[in-house]
Amino acid sequence: MGSPHGHKLHFHGHSPIHRAPAHLKLLALVGFVLVVVATPKDWFAAYAAYLAVIVGVVAISKVPPTYILKRMVVELPFVVFALLLPFVAQGPRTEVLGLSLSESGLLAAWGLLAKGTLGVLASLTLAATTEPQELLVGLERLHLPHLLVQIMGFMVRYLDVVTSEMQRMKVARESRGFTARNPRHWPVLARSAGALFIRSYERGERVHLAMLSRGYTGRMPRR
Amino acid sequence: MTPVLDVRGLAFAYPDGHQALFGVDLHVHRGERVALLGPNGAGKTTLVLHLNGILAAGAGTVAVSGLPVTKDNIPEIRRRVGIVFQDPDDQLFMGTVRQDVAFGPANLGLKGDELEACVQRALEQVGMAEYADRPPHHLSFGQRRRVAVATVLAMEPEILVLDEPSSNLDPASRRELVDILRTLDVTVLMVTHDLPYALELCPRSVVLSDGNVVADGSTYDVLTDDTLMRAHRLELPFGFDPRTVGPAPAVG
Numbered sequence: 001m002g003s004p005h006g007h008k009l010h011f012h013g014h015s016p017i018h019r020a021p022a023h024l025k026l027l028a029l030v031g032f033v034l035v036v037v038a039t040p041k042d043w044f045a046a047y048a049a050y051l052a053v054i055v056g057v058v059a060i061s062k063v064p065p066t067y068i069l070k071r072m073v074v075e076l077p078f079v080v081f082a083l084l085l086p087f088v089a090q091g092p093r094t095e096v097l098g099l100s101l102s103e104s105g106l107l108a109a110w111g112l113l114a115k116g117t118l119g120v121l122a123s124l125t126l127a128a129t130t131e132p133q134e135l136l137v138g139l140e141r142l143h144l145p146h147l148l149v150q151i152m153g154f155m156v157r158y159l160d161v162v163t164s165e166m167q168r169m170k171v172a173r174e175s176r177g178f179t180a181r182n183p184r185h186w187p188v189l190a191r192s193a194g195a196l197f198i199r200s201y202e203r204g205e206r207v208h209l210a211m212l213s214r215g216y217t218g219r220m221p222r223r
Numbered sequence: 224m225t226p227v228l229d230v231r232g233l234a235f236a237y238p239d240g241h242q243a244l245f246g247v248d249l250h251v252h253r254g255e256r257v258a259l260l261g262p263n264g265a266g267k268t269t270l271v272l273h274l275n276g277i278l279a280a281g282a283g284t285v286a287v288s289g290l291p292v293t294k295d296n297i298p299e300i301r302r303r304v305g306i307v308f309q310d311p312d313d314q315l316f317m318g319t320v321r322q323d324v325a326f327g328p329a330n331l332g333l334k335g336d337e338l339e340a341c342v343q344r345a346l347e348q349v350g351m352a353e354y355a356d357r358p359p360h361h362l363s364f365g366q367r368r369r370v371a372v373a374t375v376l377a378m379e380p381e382i383l384v385l386d387e388p389s390s391n392l393d394p395a396s397r398r399e400l401v402d403i404l405r406t407l408d409v410t411v412l413m414v415t416h417d418l419p420y421a422l423e424l425c426p427r428s429v430v431l432s433d434g435n436v437v438a439d440g441s442t443y444d445v446l447t448d449d450t451l452m453r454a455h456r457l458e459l460p461f462g463f464d465p466r467t468v469g470p471a472p473a474v475g
Binding site: 132133136153156158160161203206207210212213214215216217 | 301
């Protein structure tokens with residue numbers, strides 16, 4: 001199960017970016033995203049500068065650009081929405097390639113795309129250069145409430161367990177000749193999801209039992 | 224001498240009315256390794272959950288080294304009784320092996336260097352010290368099982384309770400676990416369906432069936448008592464004959 005190093009988003013390396021303390025990287029990411037979001041849509045030069053910053057950071061980190069680009073697919077739903085904007089927005093219209101498009105819609109689409117892309121790029125760069133564990137330590141150092149950090153820790157820990165369980169259920173379904181092709185198959189998928197939920201819930205109870213057995217009293221030990 | 228584990232007349236029924244234990248008596252003395260055998264649904268897990276006070280006895284008593292399992296004693300009882308659960312993924316829930324092993328002793332109030340030394344010792348006992356900084360989900364199943372044992376050893380229990388320790392292990396991992404358990408200077412109660420494993424590790428066996436103790440004796444005698452075995456749905460794996468293997472060597 002899993003590779004010896006890191007998470008699916010993590011790219012193992014030893015660059016200065018990899019070594020930088022996680023809480024500084026987190027602060028840098030949040031600061032960067034806030035600045036990007038606050039920049040007016042028509043300051044095109046500023047956006048070029050932001051992109052240059054990210055490209056620079058990725059270059060220093062020695063993470064292959066294709067590695068990050070491939071993982072940009074998460075942005076796709078936003079891209080679709082941004083592409084629709086020029087068609088549906090109101091206001092003065094302009095001709096592009098024989099299509100009548102809304103000017104304000106075009107600008108809004110540009111803004112959404114540019115800001116979204118920069119944000120996703122920056123986040124992926126953080127994820128590629130920081131182990132999930134370090135991120136949790138970073139969040140703790142930034143004084144995020146202990147409970148929230150713990151919940152995230154459990155999520156990181158059990159994500160792989162639950163996905164592999166889901167994968168096994170899928171294999172078992174397909175081994176019995178089932179593949180979800182059309183909406184008539186959805187009830188089966190829904191039942192699988194339900195079973196997965198109950199299994200995870202029961203695992204949660206077993207984990208709690210194991211914690212109680214080692215003296216857990218409702219507070220994580222501080223160190 | 225006070226037994227490490229002293230269960231007297233333990234009875235328990237689940238809230239839905241299903242009675243799982245009917246007056247169980249069980250004594251385990253210091254340094255013993257005892258196998259708890261029985262078919263599915265015999266009440267083995269229910270019994271185990273009474274040993275550290277997760278379930279409260281309906282009738283009867285449980286005492287660990289003379290300390291009765293009552294609400295007030297729960298923290299000390301949970302230190303004395305270390306349970307290793309069947310699925311290591313249930314037991315290992317922290318980000319790294321080190322944090323996981325530290326969880327128990329930290330709950331007992333250990334801090335700093337003392338805690339660090341305790342974690343290191345427990346990991347060395349199971350041969351996993353070099354994996355201290357790895358996330359548990361990147362270890363093999365056998366390695367995770369060993370770390371699960373370490374999480375409990377770190378609390379320096381008086382009795383180690385193992386729930387199906389050999390399940391899902393490949394033969395090499397089984398062998399490694401036997402070697403590790405043999406080197407530990409701790410009393411062991413091992414719940415298992417794996418009869419050859421019981422013969423290998425535990426000189427003494429207790430058979431639980433339908434919530435009653437139906438046999439308590441040397442593992443060799445239990446496994447070679449065909450009438451008893453048949454009566455309680457216990458079967459040796461194909462090709463395994465305890466008579467050709469002989470009784471397990473004495474502890475020590």
